[in-house]
Amino acid sequence: MKLSKRFPLNALRVFEAAARLGSFTRAGEELGMTQTAVSYQIKLLEETTGEPLFLRRPRQILLTEAGEQLAPKVAEAFAMLQDAVASISGDAETTLHIHSTPTFASQWLAQHIGTFQLKHPKIAVRLATSGSIIDFAREPSDIAIRAGRGTWPGLRAHLLMKMHFTPMLSPALAATIGGVHEPTDLLKLRIIDAGDPWWVQWFQEAGVPDPGLQGRPRSRLGAQSFEASAAIAGQGVAVLTPEFYADDLASGRLIQPFDLLSTDGSDYWIAYPENRRHTPRIRAFRDWILGEFGMPLD
Incomplete structure (x- = not known):
């Protein structure tokens, strides 16, 4: 690419927004510019670099190979500028x-x-x-x-914690069947989110190759923490990550009837x-x- 002696800072700012948002219209809304002005700045940058940066299609823009190469570098440059200004601006927050x-x-x-x-x-x-x-x-x-x-x-990623899962329930619910002593005892109780693949994996590793969960209701509560709340309330057995519920286990609100911990290879990062x-x-x-x-x- 050939760069002119005049550095097109405004055009680069417009390009960064358009590449990030995937839309000239949305870039204009963010920057307070008309779509025509956005298109002009992009054209100016393309003339400066000597390369097309976007493929224009009806209702859609896509980065070209040159645009894909330029976008992350421009984003990083503006992030560095923003951080540099913040570091000396005296802004307390x-x-x-x-x-x-x-x-x-x-x-x-x-x-x-x-x-x-x-x-x-x-x-x-x-x-x-x-x-x-x-x-x-x-x-x-x-x-x-x-x-x-x-x-x-x-993305740069750093491991925080390994993610395990195992069945957990309230002691009161376990008492309704005389306690949970074998993995198959869990099947006498309501399974919270029987469609969760964690259940099949855990049962298989516990020596129950076919727990017969297919015919059970597959209710989904949207998050593991909600399933834990349902389990604490005695509404069924949930498959949970025990590291998140150490206090509930220590207080007796939940019990973990088996030591077997499974993992599907996913962890928290x-x-x-x-x-x-x-x-x-x-x-x-x-x-x-x-x-x-x-x-x-x-």
Whole structure:
């Protein structure tokens, strides 16, 4: 690519927004520009680089190979500029946007985040939760805490904790059948979310190859933490991650009738864009949470 001596900073800003949002219209709305002005700035940048950066299609724009190459570098450059200005502006508050699974947020993060805020009083925290995997290019998040195998293109990921699962229920419910002594005893009770593949795997590893769950109602409560609440209330048996419910086990609100812990290969990770790895607020949270779990910074 040939770059002119006049550096097209405005055009690069427009390009970053259009590439991130996937739309000239949405880029214009974010930047307070008309779609015509956005198109002009993109055309100016394409003339400057000597390469087409977008494929224009009806109701859709797609990055070309050159655009794909340029977009992450431009995003990183603007992130560095933003952080540099923030570091010397004297602004006392920086906002850290965290996206988490609902269960991790309620069972761990909400109970520990105060420690982080005491350590970093100038960083305000905004937490959003959902079971979906967030797209950093389109959502205003700095960090995600997600379940998986830790391999996401363009993201730096650090292991937080191994994820196990095993059946858990209230002692009162177990008493209705004289206690749970064998894995098959669980089948005498209501299974919360019988369609969860964790159930089949756990039963198979417990020596029950066909637990016959196919005919049972497949209710879904939306998050493991809700299933745990139902189990505590005696509404059935839930397959849960015991690390999240240590207090409930210690208090007797839940019991774990078997020592067998299963895993499907997914664990909990903290992830953030590779090009934002030097952002101070991201580094501060990363270092804190890895320390809380006793995990190294790899």
